[in-house]
Amino acid sequence: SVTEIRSGFTAIKANIQARDTIRTLSILSHPHSLHKVKPLDRCCITHQLFNFYVDKVFKHCKTEDSFVNRKISSIANSFLSVKRKLGQCHEQNKCLCGQESAEKFKQILANYEGLNVTSAAIKSLGELDILLDWIEKS
Amino acid sequence: SGELYCSLPNPRNVHFESINMKNVLHWSAPEGTGDGVLYKVKYSVYGVGRWIRKPECRNINSTWCDLSNETSDYEDQYYASVKAFLNGMCSDWMETTRFNPLTDTKIGPPMVNVSSTEKSISIILTAPEKWKRSPEEESVSLLQVYPGLQYNVSVLNKKTKKRWWFSVSNNTLVVPWLEPGTAYCVSAQIHVTTPLLYSGFSKEYCIATLRDK
Structure with a gap:
């Protein structure tokens, strides 16, 4: 669940964010903040972001620290179970994707692909508090 | 430079x-x-x-x-x-x-207001306000910042030293079936479920229930 993801991330937040030395770029929060997403688009963007983390981010987040690696894999497993639930909503057409969410997600992918894959993955992982703050806001 | x-x-x-x-x-x-x-x-x-x-x-x-x-x-x-x-x-x-x-701030304890009748006490809890630039600026309660904000409330019977615990989401709590003419002390703490945040406990507010007529 999201609470498990939050507690897992809190345990490694300082470690992961310290590995991200690029201050001038964010994957999720700039130039367009997640917080500006319209309610109608929330479900679709959440679904896309969970797919993004599972498909693109976690596999590139290996570190030399076994404690951190264990936490990352438990976070990834929690993401997988939430992703499945969101997938069911998507199949039942309760999670429709509009033009704005497509644009928003395109921007996030562009931010991600603007970096080499390891830096992009570590930065995305370090921004989990941004994602969770946004998800839990409503 | x-x-x-x-x-x-x-x-x-x-x-x-x-x-x-x-x-x-x-x-x-x-x-x-x-x-x-x-x-x-x-x-x-x-x-x-x-x-x-x-x-x-x-x-x-x-x-x-x-x-x-x-x-x-x-x-x-x-x-x-x-x-x-x-x-x-x-x-x-x-x-x-x-x-x-949002996740790195510490939350101050809530304000606690108590009143009593013969057999009950009423508790009104107020979450602290978010820091603001000037007194004239509109106040924002931390309740608006953290929708999942709850209160943990402790009520102590000063005579028997018996203590009750309550966890409430809204900001009022009435504790019924108490002994008339007895002093009770109340203290409260804020608990945000996610992100996980706890305030310290407020100081104790003591009040006596009214005596039997």
Whole structure:
């Protein structure tokens, strides 16, 4: 669940964010903040972001620290179970994707692909508090 | 900017101390330096990256700087940095870790108001307000910032020393079936479920139930 993801991330937040030395770029929060997403688009963007983390981010987040690696894999497993639930909503057409969410997600992918894959993955992982703050806001 | 040769030891333990989103940067003086060290401070919004100087914290000798105004948007994250100067020498810029006001602030205890009847006491709880620039500015309760905010309430019978615990989401609690003419003491704490945050307990507010007529 999201609470498990939050507690897992809190345990490694300082470690992961310290590995991200690029201050001038964010994957999720700039130039367009997640917080500006319209309610109608929330479900679709959440679904896309969970797919993004599972498909693109976690596999590139290996570190030399076994404690951190264990936490990352438990976070990834929690993401997988939430992703499945969101997938069911998507199949039942309760999670429709509009033009704005497509644009928003395109921007996030562009931010991600603007970096080499390891830096992009570590930065995305370090921004989990941004994602969770946004998800839990409503 | 014509930086001087920087061989001064660095400021230490540069970090944010935040209570109810009053976000103050703190640090310790460089090792082995006595009086006379001056500092300057800059900050940046994560993902924007441009460092911005804080004029009010330029050439200061105190080891703190209030950045509440600059970090008041809690949907953003921030870095801050400090540099020391002494006798024409300077230190490196020393940075904080990434500061997220929403998850990294400490929450103050709630305000507690109690009143009583013969056999019950009523408790009204008020969450603290988010830091604001001036008294005239509109107040924002932390309840608006953290929708999942709850209260843990302790009620102690001063005579029997029996204590009850309650966890409530709304801000009023009535405790019924109490003994007339008895003193009860109430204390409360804020609990945010996610992100996981706890305030300290408020001080105790004691009140006696009315005597039997």
